[in-house]
Amino acid sequence: MKRIVLKGAALAALLATGALAEEPKLIINGEIELPTRVPAPSHMDAIDEITSGWVYRTKETQALQMDDFDNPGMIFVDVGQELFETAEGDAGKACADCHESAEEFAGLKASMPRVNEEGELESMPDVINECRTERMQADAWKWSGPEMSAMTALISLQSRGMPVDVAIDGAAAPFWEQGKEIYYTRYGQLDLACSNCHENNYDMMIRADHLSQGQTNGFPNYRLKNAKINTVHGRFKGCMKNIRAQPFAEGGDEFKALELYVASRGNGLPVESPSVRN
Amino acid sequence: MAKGVKPRVKVPKSAEAGEVITIKTLISHKMESGQRKDSDGNVIPRSIINRFTCDFNGENVIDVTIEPAVSTNPYFEFEAKVPEAGEFKFTWYDDDGSVYEESKSIAIG
Structure with a gap:
């Protein structure tokens, strides 16, 4: 009898919490909890909820970011x-x-x-x-x-935990528009725009890689792939090479405009830098 | 002394007598394997940390021989039983003869 009661309780708990609540939480050093899902900023039409790239990584990679001693x-x-x-x-x-x-x-x-x-x-x-x-x-x-x-x-x-809040109006508006234009333009032999992967197909597998929304709130980040700190522009360059395009220059006007636009897609997500990704 | 070497250790500040605690250690070191060549084709000489030890109040806890296959910034995590208050002493031995030391004390209670 006791066993049945326990089973029932466990089932009730499972039903009550649902699948989403079981998702791992990003808590750094057992103290700082950073939200990984927040409502999308109003300028985004295609996405309702923006998510940290942390949620798409494996348990092991996630754990590395949860302790500053373990975070390389x-x-x-x-x-x-x-x-x-x-x-x-x-x-x-x-x-x-x-x-x-x-x-x-x-x-x-x-x-x-x-x-x-x-x-x-x-x-x-x-x-x-x-x-x-x-x-x-x-x-x-x-x-x-x-x-x-x-x-x-x-x-x-120093900004860890603070919500990303880049200005996109006023003097920033033309740069933001330029960045948005780049984000939705197809480049390279594979003829892909940023949006094709990171807006239309995030949370899907692209061969062995789990696509994220391409958020920049964790940059500069540590990548296990090259065991060093990677900058946003370095990542953009890597992406462009992957789609077999000629990358823009790091520190150039195009990447800076794109950086502004992509950052604005993360307005509201907490800064995670330096995050750990694969 | 190799450039940019910095030992880091994480030990709890206190423990119960007889408790098994987890110790994390990390040393930033390039761990050059001696297998690589530079752009002119010359072998880059080996430069690694070849031994790591941890002692508690003079008693050895762990003694590790490290080989060239170990990657950059070697990290060791291990457990130790703490019978009394005292000091953990950590030592890393570099190929070039340098010795890097770090110590952490732990209280009981």
Whole structure:
């Protein structure tokens, strides 16, 4: 009798919670819970709910992101911290000479890319390189080079948990339109647009890969595939090569506009940087 | 000393006497296998961490021989029984003779 009661209780619990509630939750260090599904921003017609790329990865990959000690991206955050404190250039300054700590940059990742005072669309590496060349009088870092990736990982981590909130109106509107145009344009020998995979077919398998919505809230991210921090533009480039297209330049106007548009498709999702993906 | 080497260890701050705890260790190291060649065709010399040990109050907990097939940033997770309060001492031995050390103390209760 007791056994039957237990079985009944278990079944009731299963029915009550349903399939969705069984979905794993992204809780980092057992403390910070980050929502992985939120309502889509109003400018998106085809999708009602936006999802973090984390939900499409395997249990093992998901677990790596749930503990900062296990997250290999944190090694690069440490590298970024060292760079932050290292003086370079003719001015003999380090980031830390002007900025008390990287924590000052909380919120920056959530609002990037943005239009600056000169009316140009700028991404985080632009801001870092402007500091390096003008105030530190040092050489600019390569867009997706190891130093830049580490520094953007450090700065993006400060915004972890904050909802992505990039401006798409006002001065940003023409860039956003340009990005949207690129997103829906078919490129390459395979004749595919971003939307073909990440809007029409997310959550499906493309051969062995589980397609995500292509959200950028976890960038820069650590990829198991190449054991390093990867930038958004590096990922765009990889995607374009996969569809056998000639990629745009990293740090170029096209990718920056696309970065803005794709980021706006994630408005509302929490920043996860540095996330772990395969 | 190889560049960018930084040991990291995660040990609980306290445990019950006799409790089995999980210890996580990670050292950032490029772990050059000695099998690769550079763009000129010359062999890149081997440079790895070849041994890792952990001791608790002078008693050995684990002693690992590491071979070149182990990939970059070697990570070890293992369990240890904590009979009393004390200190875990972790040591990594580099091919170039460098020794990297880290220690963590643990309280009872």
